[in-house]
Amino acid sequence: MTAPLRVCLPAQNLLDALTPIDGVEFVLWDLDGPAPEGRLDLLVPGYMGKPSALAALEGVDVGLVQSQSIGYDGVAAVLPDGVTFANAAGVHETSTAELAVGMMVASQRGIPDFVRNQDTGTWDNSPRPSLADRRVLLVGYGGVGKAIEARLLPFETDVTRMASRAREDERGTIFGIDSLYEQLPLHEIVVVSVPLGEQTQQLVDAKFLAAMPDGALLVNVARGPVADTDALLAETSSGRLRAALDVTDPEPLPADHPLWTVPGVLITPHVGGASSAMFPRMVRLLRKQIGLLLEGKDPVNVVLP
Structure with a gap:
């Protein structure tokens, strides 16, 4: 039996919007506290978090980090080696x-x-x-x-x-x-x-x-x-x-x-992307990325490495 794709989300609202998807196991982790055990094929950090939060991924088996932001300044300095990073182009x-x-x-x-x-x-x-x-x-x-x-x-x-x-x-x-x-x-x-x-x-x-x-x-x-x-x-x-x-x-x-x-x-206090338009577009991007990974295809929006 093929192991399920493991997708790690930072919040319950994303979990509720995405589940269920055949062949996918979802876990919750917001990069605070101990990481879930095992490989995480796709991980979504929280929105508007500082790049330094990605230091929590050191030693964690992560395939793709899917950001919820378009910008990724400062990410390269903290992203562990071997981890792929995609931005949220198309969302904001x-x-x-x-x-x-x-x-x-x-x-x-x-x-x-x-x-x-x-x-x-x-x-x-x-x-x-x-x-x-x-x-x-x-x-x-x-x-x-x-x-x-x-x-x-x-x-x-x-x-x-x-x-x-x-x-x-x-x-x-x-x-x-x-x-x-x-x-x-x-x-x-x-x-x-x-x-x-x-x-x-x-x-x-x-x-x-x-x-x-x-x-x-x-x-x-x-x-x-x-x-x-x-x-x-x-x-x-x-x-x-x-x-x-x-x-x-x-x-x-x-x-x-x-x-x-x-x-x-x-x-205005950095609210360009922070509207009701963000969430459904973020969900659509995640569904697309999950579909590509399930098919063995390359994800979209990859900006690092």
């Missing part, structure tokens, strides 16, 4: 793009100001800039960037795409990152959705921000360290630039950090 793009566009609409149309005015009964109906007709630069054209583009186009925006290298597709030119400083001055909204790595650490620095035109909006749905917080604080505090940030550095942002109170800065 919908939700993150939805938040990114929502933050753009809110920032452009002054919704944070209207919410504050509601506390004092202030009626300020001065005109605000639209999202329509704005020139938007997408810095990062992976799954999240493409999902943001798909939602921006119906808003009648003019979208420019930028990836690590230049190429063409059915919509035309995708610029390479080498033309960043040519493109930044041409766009009123700049959306950053690049993965965090050596090339993107503090990509949004003083030079980057200085190249953006007066009154422009920076949207960061990547990772906090992609931006230089001091440079961002300087440009937004002066009123020259605005920002909509789902991620910050440090994170969580301390309650007394001056960025919280800068006019024109909208902050």
Whole structure:
């Protein structure tokens, strides 16, 4: 008799959503406390856990680690040798793009100001800039960037795409990152959705921000360290630039950090993927991975080793 595929999940809700599957034995473990005995063919860590939690896998017989996040910065340093790691590409793009566009609409149309005015009964109906007709630069054209583009186009925006290298597709030119400083001055909204790595650490620095035109909006749905917080604080505090940030550095942002109170800065607490859209998409990805493993095929979304 063939041994069942052993799948380790971090929480009961995933177990309830996936069981039963013929040929699969499910176990629960959230990387805290002793590991289950025996081989774990597929292991899912908890959502938004720190990469350091994967150190608990040392000495455990694990085949594939299936993350619940798209980003995997810091994982390579702690992932035990011989363990394969897959990210959650396809799970968070919908939700993150939805938040990114929502933050753009809110920032452009002054919704944070209207919410504050509601506390004092202030009626300020001065005109605000639209999202329509704005020139938007997408810095990062992976799954999240493409999902943001798909939602921006119906808003009648003019979208420019930028990836690590230049190429063409059915919509035309995708610029390479080498033309960043040519493109930044041409766009009123700049959306950053690049993965965090050596090339993107503090990509949004003083030079980057200085190249953006007066009154422009920076949207960061990547990772906090992609931006230089001091440079961002300087440009937004002066009123020259605005920002909509789902991620910050440090994170969580301390309650007394001056960025919280800068006019024109909208902050959400790293909730791009944290919506009701995540769970069903995560379940679908896990079902796909389990099906592939049962068939003896390679899993999808493998990013390490």
